[in-house]
Amino acid sequence: KAGVTQTPRYLIKTRGQQVTLSCSPISGHRSVSWYQQTPGQGLQFLFEYFSETQRNKGNFPGRFSGRQFSNSRSEMNVSTLELGDSALYLCASSLGATSYNEQFFGPGTRLTVL
Amino acid sequence: GNSVTQMEGPVTLSEEAFLTINCTYTATGYPSLFWYVQYPGEGLQLLLKATKADDKGSNKGFEATYRKETTSFHLEKGSVQVSDSAVYFCALSIQGGSEKLVFGKGTKLTVNP
Numbered sequence: 001k002a003g004v005t006q007t008p009r010y011l012i013k014t015r016g017q018q019v020t021l022s023c024s025p026i027s028g029h030r031s032v033s034w035y036q037q038t039p040g041q042g043l044q045f046l047f048e049y050f051s052e053t054q055r056n057k058g059n060f061p062g063r064f065s066g067r068q069f070s071n072s073r074s075e076m077n078v079s080t081l082e083l084g085d086s087a088l089y090l091c092a093s094s095l096g097a098t099s100y101n102e103q104f105f106g107p108g109t110r111l112t113v114l
Numbered sequence: 115g116n117s118v119t120q121m122e123g124p125v126t127l128s129e130e131a132f133l134t135i136n137c138t139y140t141a142t143g144y145p146s147l148f149w150y151v152q153y154p155g156e157g158l159q160l161l162l163k164a165t166k167a168d169d170k171g172s173n174k175g176f177e178a179t180y181r182k183e184t185t186s187f188h189l190e191k192g193s194v195q196v197s198d199s200a201v202y203f204c205a206l207s208i209q210g211g212s213e214k215l216v217f218g219k220g221t222k223l224t225v226n227p
Binding site for chain 2: 092
């Protein structure tokens, strides 16, 4: 069974640009969560999608958005990039139907904002 | 709110030494507790979990016991190996309705031969 895949693995952008990151969950998983990892703030929850609906959202500005498609693949978008958005963005997938389901993490997308 | 506090590293040990990484939590509901491990250049892997008080999670020689009275979930291993070098994260999830994980800051462990 293939694991969680994230594309691209590395991205370099400049301030003011926007970026879209993609996450393909494990087959059969309906929940996808996104996290931002930085040396200063650690791992912070961005949002969770289940069956194409946002089920939970962290404390991030509206520049951070996401969506989930009918095949459970998810994308997150960051608009008007700031230097502080440089981070490793991790997505995790799980069955999502009941609590608690084990979450499986992808390798992450490393975003660098110059 | 919900939060996790774990001992800050880095922690450096010799092979076969005993490992303890402390983790305490505050939670508004009834949490499930987890330890995740992150190897260099990789995502997180679930190491072990416990979903109710007094449960002991164990995997690959690592253990942690859910202590509700002390709100703790300390990670232990009796004899570490060089291959255990990684960053370890304690995390909680409030049961019911969402998969959101709240993580501690992480503890970097280096094991020397």
